[in-house]
Amino acid sequence: MKIIEADRLKALPPYLFAEIDRKKADLAAKGVDIISLGVGDPDLPTPPHIVERLKEASQNPVNHRYPSYEGMPSFRKSAADWCRKRFGVDLDQGTEVVSLIGSKEGIAHLPLAFVNPGDVVLCPDPAYPVYEIGTLFAGGETHIMPLKEENGFLPDLDAIPGDILPRAKLMFLNYPNNPTSACTTLDFFQRVVDFARDNGIIVCHDAAYTEVYYDDEAPVSFLQAQGAMEVGVEFHSLSKTYNMTGWRIGFAYGNSDVVAGLGRIKTNIDSGIFQAVQEAGIEALTGSQEPVAELRKTYQGRRDLACESLTGMGFTCLVPKATFYMWVNTPEGVGSADFVSRVLTETGVVLTPGNGFGQHGEGYFRISLTVDEERLAEALSRMERLQW
Ligand SMILES: *Cc1c(COP(=O)(O)O)cnc(C)c1O
Numbered sequence: 001m002k003i004i005e006a007d008r009l010k011a012l013p014p015y016l017f018a019e020i021d022r023k024k025a026d027l028a029a030k031g032v033d034i035i036s037l038g039v040g041d042p043d044l045p046t047p048p049h050i051v052e053r054l055k056e057a058s059q060n061p062v063n064h065r066y067p068s069y070e071g072m073p074s075f076r077k078s079a080a081d082w083c084r085k086r087f088g089v090d091l092d093q094g095t096e097v098v099s100l101i102g103s104k105e106g107i108a109h110l111p112l113a114f115v116n117p118g119d120v121v122l123c124p125d126p127a128y129p130v131y132e133i134g135t136l137f138a139g140g141e142t143h144i145m146p147l148k149e150e151n152g153f154l155p156d157l158d159a160i161p162g163d164i165l166p167r168a169k170l171m172f173l174n175y176p177n178n179p180t181s182a183c184t185t186l187d188f189f190q191r192v193v194d195f196a197r198d199n200g201i202i203v204c205h206d207a208a209y210t211e212v213y214y215d216d217e218a219p220v221s222f223l224q225a226q227g228a229m230e231v232g233v234e235f236h237s238l239s240k241t242y243n244m245t246g247w248r249i250g251f252a253y254g255n256s257d258v259v260a261g262l263g264r265i266k267t268n269i270d271s272g273i274f275q276a277v278q279e280a281g282i283e284a285l286t287g288s289q290e291p292v293a294e295l296r297k298t299y300q301g302r303r304d305l306a307c308e309s310l311t312g313m314g315f316t317c318l319v320p321k322a323t324f325y326m327w328v329n330t331p332e333g334v335g336s337a338d339f340v341s342r343v344l345t346e347t348g349v350v351l352t353p354g355n356g357f358g359q360h361g362e363g364y365f366r367i368s369l370t371v372d373e374e375r376l377a378e379a380l381s382r383m384e385r386l387q388w
Contacts, residue, residue, distance in 0.1 A: 011136055013129070016337075016356040023344050035371060035379040038350040040178060040325065042243040043370045044298065047291035050242060050284050057279035067272035070263050071099025071251065075278040078285040079236075079251045086210075087221040095256040096229075098263050101273055103208055103237035103250035104130055106262060107172075109269065110204055110233075110252075111138035113261035115169050122164075122171040124155055126179055126357030126364075128206065131172035143168065146360045149318075153182035157195050165199050174206040176219050176322035179357050179366040183213075183321045189225035196231040202258055203232030208250075211241040211292055213322040214300045223254055233258045240324075241292055242284045249273055249281045299324045302369040302376055309380040310367075324369040327354070331388035336362055347382035 020038075028034055045051075057063055070076070073093065080093040091097055100106035107130045115121060117139035123131045125144040132142050143164050145155035160168070173192065175184040189205075196203045205222035213219055222234050233254030239245040252262060266272075273281075306326055307319050317328040330339040336353035343349050354364030369376065 008137055008139075012133065016353065019337075020340065020344060020350065020353075023341065024350060027344070027348055032348045034348045034350060035375055035382075036350040037367045037369075037371065037376075037379055038352050039370070040240075040368050041245050041370060042240065042295075042324070043372065044243045044295060046243045046247070047284075047288075049287050050244070050280050053283035054276050054280040057276035060276075063275035063279070067275045067278065069267045069270060069272045071097070071272060072275060072278050075099055075273075075282055076251070078282045079253065082285045083221070083223070083236075083253060086218075087224055089221060089223045089253075091253050092256070096259055097251055097253045098259050098266070099273055099278065100235070100237075100250040100252055101270060102239060102245075102248040103206065103235040103252070105248075105270075106235055106250065106252045107131065107204070107206060108134040108137070109265045110258075110262050111135050111140055111170060113265045114202060114258070115140035118167070119169040120164055120167040122155075122160065122168055122201070124172065124174065124177075125359060126354060126361030127172070128174060128178055129357070131174075131206075132358075135170075140169070141167075144358070144360070145171075147177070147180060147182070148360070152184075153177060153180040153318075154184060154188055157191065165201075168199060168201050170202045170204060171196065172204050172206065173222070174208070176209040176213065178209065178323060179325055179352070179354070179361065179364075180327040181318060181320035181323045181325045182327075183217075183219050186220045186224055189220065189222050189228065192222070193225045193227045193231055197227060201231070202255075203228070205232060205234045207234045208237045208240055209323045210236070211296075212299060212324055213296065214303065215321065217321055219322055229255055231255065233262075238281055238284055241295075243295070244281075244284065247277055247280065249277055299369055302371075302373055305373055305376060306367060306369060306380065309377075309384070313380075313384055326367040326369065327364055328367065330354075330363055330365055334388060336365055340365055343383060343386065346386060347379075349379045349382055 076093040076097040080091040115138040121135040147153040237250035336355045340353040352366040354361030
């Protein structure tokens with residue numbers, strides 16, 4: 001029997017990293033010492049008190065049964081308390097918070113609740129690919145909002161065409177931003193709220209990196225803007241804040257109708273997060289935040305090292321105020337794919353080509369600061385030897 005895939009799989013954008021993966025495997029087979037600055041996955045371990053809490057909670061039989069899809073009341077309370085303390089945002093944990101099996105899960109599922117075939121979803125470009133793919137899986141169409149350097153990598157809301165607006169149902173945003181590392185202001189979020197209200201657009205703000213910031217300048221939440229609760233939700237993740245990418249835990253909060261819609265999709269698809277992991281999540285959100293301060297210091301040291309070295313090589317880039325990424329211009333006349341491919345072949349250093357995040361990422365590459373300073377310095381010194 002011939003197995004034929006559905007059109008939605010055929011419609012997926014091409015996988016741009018196939019060639020890099022192949023090259024990487026070739027080099028590894030030859031014994032080349034590969035340094036990966038490619039993936040956005042913290043190299044540091046989860047803080048020990050969180051791991052301890054999982055150990056204890058995993059031994060309690062109460063936690064061995066099906067969890068509730070929306071999350072334990074105690075987890076949602078911890079999430080709401082955290083938002084109040086961090087952002088000054090008041091949430092009803094019963095109706096305005098839902099737990100997620102990682103924020104990627106919520107982002108991918110949300111369009112299923114609100115997008116009909118033919119509806120338009122406004123997606124930034126370059127961006128985390130899940131916004132576009134969640135849209136395609138729901139049968140929606142994406143309209144790209146280019147993130148340009150001259151606009152501080154913020155979308156130009158006035159540039160969205162008048163014929164698109166009546167069909168637009170959702171808008172995705174992400175600040176601090178992956179891949180550009182750009183941050184935003186409350187003032188911009190206020191303009192987004194007014195724009196969304198005027199045009200009947202639900203705003204989904206991906207806030208995965210609000211805690212990975214530098215120089216003591218804590219990023220803002222979308223929900224701090226006036227009226228934001230009327231128009232949207234924010235996605236938060238424990239993945240980057242507490243080095244918990246493998247644990248799969250996050251939460252969405254904000255407008256109760258949006259939270260409820262997402263919840264209805266989830267009840268019909270998954271059965272929530274292992275309760276012992278939720279207990280560990282409570283520990284993360286309510287326990288000592290000292291490890292988060294340590295993590296910021298660690299990344300800041302790496303950022304400073306990489307900025308100095310790259311600038312010395314003649315590259316230009318934004319000095320990140322948040323995230324563990326650096327978004328760097330490729331040399332004049334060298335495309336993203338060619339640049340990354342040559343660096344990999346000649347130095348064994350893996351970078352991510354900017355166009356892997358969308359067409360407007362062309363002309364950039366992304367460095368992920370998720371290796372220790374010694375390896376980072378080694379990677380940079382190998383790159384320094386290349387002439388462009
Ligand atoms: C890492 C990341 C997430 C978080 O994903 P989880 O599913 O919570 O691990 C979300 N958005 C962006 C932009 C990310 O880079």
